[in-house]
Amino acid sequence: MFEYCLVILMTAGEAPAAPPPGGPAPAAGGGLFQMLVPFLLMFLIFYFLIIRPESRKRKERERRISGVQKGDTVYTTGGIIGKVWRAEGNEVILVIDKDKDVKVAFTRSAVFDVYKKDGDPGAKPSPSKATVEETKA
Numbered sequence: 001m002f003e004y005c006l007v008i009l010m011t012a013g014e015a016p017a018a019p020p021p022g023g024p025a026p027a028a029g030g031g032l033f034q035m036l037v038p039f040l041l042m043f044l045i046f047y048f049l050i051i052r053p054e055s056r057k058r059k060e061r062e063r064r065i066s067g068v069q070k071g072d073t074v075y076t077t078g079g080i081i082g083k084v085w086r087a088e089g090n091e092v093i094l095v096i097d098k099d100k101d102v103k104v105a106f107t108r109s110a111v112f113d114v115y116k117k118d119g120d121p122g123a124k125p126s127p128s129k130a131t132v133e134e135t136k137a
Contacts, residue, residue: 073116
């Protein structure tokens with residue numbers, strides 16, 4: 001496929017050969033439009049299978065992160081799981097360990113995923129207690 005595309009690109013700029021005198025006229029070439037159709041089709045397939053779904057996922061994640069509220073459970077990019085104690089502006093303060101009153105401040109960009117409080121409609125399930133305990137260890 002790559003070699004075929006390379007040959008098409010290399011021969012696209014060449015002028016058509018002059019017909020031999022007295023011989024039959026050469027068949028009409030495909031032209032630029034016929035050459036671009038496969039590339040446009042490949043781009044459309046690439047767009048609908050890769051670019052558009054990733055864009056939707058990114059927008060959904062940004063929406064969840066911008067809506068972080070007190071009491072939500074979040075995962076950070078560093079792998080820390082905690083409950084939001086305060087979220088103001090670009091800063092999110094997480095409670096990592098209630099017993100020892102451990103609080104850590106992060107920027108919103110450090111939040112990887114958000115799990116809402118239990119009972120919120122459409123919320124992801126909160127992580128299991130075993131997962132939280134494994135993370136603390």
